[in-house]
Amino acid sequence: MRLAFILLFVLLETLFALPFHLIKKETDTHNTPTLLVIGGIHGNEPGSYFAAALLAQYYTIKKGNLWIVPNLNHLSIQQNSRGINGDMNRKFAQIDLNDPDLESVRSIQEIITSPQVGLILNLHDGHGFYRKEYQNTIFNPNAWGQTCVIDQGNLNTDHPYGNLNEIAAKVSMELNGDLIENHHFFDVRNTNTRFDDEAMKHSLTYYAVTHNKPAFAIETSKNLPQLHDKVFYQLRAIECYMKLMGIEYERTFAFNPETINILLKDYGYLTINNNTYLSLENLKNSLSLIPLQSDQNDFQFSHPLGSVRQNKSNIDLYIGNEKICSVIPSYHPKGNCSDSISLLIDGKDRNITFATDFFVTADFKIINNDSNTRINIIGFTKEGVKDESNLRVELKDFDPKYSIDTSKKSFRVEFYQQSRFCGMVLVHFK
Known part of the structure; x- marks a missing residue:
C-alpha cells in the first residue's frame, strides 16, 4: 500500500512539475469536496510536516477525498528554517517575479483554488499557549500554540463549510476531550485579518478565504516537549475535519503518542536510479563509495519527507529536517547486466x-x-x-x-x- 502512494506522488510531480509532493487519496472525484492538508510552509515547524507525512503513509480513505502536501517549503525544511527565502506565508497577496518561492506559491495557489477543493488546513507549530488573558510570556493572547486559527468568522457566501468560527470552536472542543496534559487545551484564535492584521493579509489561509475557500490553520505549541505530542494533536485535529466533511478513513496504528513516536522513527528506504537500494533504518551517518552516475541521479524515497542536498564532495540524505546520512559517491557509467x-x-x-x-x-x-x-x-x-x-x-x-x-x-x-x-x-x- 505504501508503494502505491509513493508511485502516485512521483507520477503527479512528473506530470505537473510541482516543486513539492502532492499525494491524492480519492474515492469520488466528481461529487465529493476534497480536504486539502498542507504541511511545511515553515521549515522549522516539524509537527506540521511530520503529521502530514504520517497522514500520507498510514491512512486509507474509504469514502471522500484527501489531498496532502507534506513539504510545501522543502528546502527550508532541510535547513530547519522558517524560510530560507523569507516567510513563504507572507507571499500570497503579492510576490516578486524573481522570488525563489514563486513556483511553490503559484503552484499551491492553483491547487487551493481548484474547484474540487472544499476545505483547506494549513499546519503549523506556534509559540507558547494561546490564552485570552495574559498570564506570562508563554501563556498569553499573543501566543499561537494550541489554536484553531481563522481569518474571519464566516465566509461571505453560502458555503457548506463557511461558518469558520462555529467549525473551529467545534474542533477545539473535540480536541479538548483528549489532552495529554490539561494545559494543552485548544481555543479559537480569530485574527480578524481584514481589519486587524495587515501581515496576515498576505497569508495562505487569507488567500483561500478571499477566493471563497474555507481555510483553517492548526497550530500546535512549539513548547510541547516532544515531536510526537505535536503530531498527535495535529492528526487528531485533521481527523476532526475529516469527520466534519464525511470523509471515512482507516489508519494502521493505535492512536496514541507512544505509537506515533515509533512511527516517526521509521524512515523507510531509498532507491537510486532504480538499481540501488538503501534501507534507512539504523543507517550509518556516512557511507562511502556509493555507485552513482556522474549526473542526473534519480533518488526516490519511500518516506514523503525524503530529500537530498548536493554538496561539493557528498550528497546529504534527509527525512524532514533530520539529516540521516552523508553519501560519498563513486561515479561509474551504467552497465547493462541482467537484473x-x-x-x-x-x-x-x-x-x-x-x-x-x-x-x-x-x-x-x-x-x-x-x-x-x-x-x-x-x-x-x-x-x-x-x-x-x-x-x-x-x-x-x-x-x-x-x-x-x-x-x-x-x-x-x-x-x-x-x-x-x-x-x-x-x-x-x-
Missing part, C-alpha cells in the same frame, strides 16, 4: 532483482554464470578472488566497518561489467 539475480539463501533457491534486499540467517551465495558480470560483496574478501559470486558467505566473513547500518548486519552486494555499474542489492543478517 534477474539468482541466490541461494540458507540453502534455498531464490530470485530477486536490483534495488531490493534479502534476509539471511546463516549464509548466502550469489549464483552467477555470466563471465562478463563481476560480483563485489562489500566488506567480504577472499584472497585471489576478484569475482565473489558462487561463494558461500556468512556474517563472520565480513569486515563490520563496511556495513551500512549501526548494527553491523547489513551489507551491499554490487554487480559490475568491468568498470560499469549495473546495480546493487542489500543483504541483512538476522
Whole structure:
C-alpha cells in the first residue's frame, strides 16, 4: 500500500512539475469536496510536516477525498528554517517575479483554488499557549500554540463549510476531550485579518478565504516537549475535519503518542536510479563509495519527507529536517547486466532483482554464470578472488566497518561489467 502512494506522488510531480509532493487519496472525484492538508510552509515547524507525512503513509480513505502536501517549503525544511527565502506565508497577496518561492506559491495557489477543493488546513507549530488573558510570556493572547486559527468568522457566501468560527470552536472542543496534559487545551484564535492584521493579509489561509475557500490553520505549541505530542494533536485535529466533511478513513496504528513516536522513527528506504537500494533504518551517518552516475541521479524515497542536498564532495540524505546520512559517491557509467539475480539463501533457491534486499540467517551465495558480470560483496574478501559470486558467505566473513547500518548486519552486494555499474542489492543478517 505504501508503494502505491509513493508511485502516485512521483507520477503527479512528473506530470505537473510541482516543486513539492502532492499525494491524492480519492474515492469520488466528481461529487465529493476534497480536504486539502498542507504541511511545511515553515521549515522549522516539524509537527506540521511530520503529521502530514504520517497522514500520507498510514491512512486509507474509504469514502471522500484527501489531498496532502507534506513539504510545501522543502528546502527550508532541510535547513530547519522558517524560510530560507523569507516567510513563504507572507507571499500570497503579492510576490516578486524573481522570488525563489514563486513556483511553490503559484503552484499551491492553483491547487487551493481548484474547484474540487472544499476545505483547506494549513499546519503549523506556534509559540507558547494561546490564552485570552495574559498570564506570562508563554501563556498569553499573543501566543499561537494550541489554536484553531481563522481569518474571519464566516465566509461571505453560502458555503457548506463557511461558518469558520462555529467549525473551529467545534474542533477545539473535540480536541479538548483528549489532552495529554490539561494545559494543552485548544481555543479559537480569530485574527480578524481584514481589519486587524495587515501581515496576515498576505497569508495562505487569507488567500483561500478571499477566493471563497474555507481555510483553517492548526497550530500546535512549539513548547510541547516532544515531536510526537505535536503530531498527535495535529492528526487528531485533521481527523476532526475529516469527520466534519464525511470523509471515512482507516489508519494502521493505535492512536496514541507512544505509537506515533515509533512511527516517526521509521524512515523507510531509498532507491537510486532504480538499481540501488538503501534501507534507512539504523543507517550509518556516512557511507562511502556509493555507485552513482556522474549526473542526473534519480533518488526516490519511500518516506514523503525524503530529500537530498548536493554538496561539493557528498550528497546529504534527509527525512524532514533530520539529516540521516552523508553519501560519498563513486561515479561509474551504467552497465547493462541482467537484473534477474539468482541466490541461494540458507540453502534455498531464490530470485530477486536490483534495488531490493534479502534476509539471511546463516549464509548466502550469489549464483552467477555470466563471465562478463563481476560480483563485489562489500566488506567480504577472499584472497585471489576478484569475482565473489558462487561463494558461500556468512556474517563472520565480513569486515563490520563496511556495513551500512549501526548494527553491523547489513551489507551491499554490487554487480559490475568491468568498470560499469549495473546495480546493487542489500543483504541483512538476522
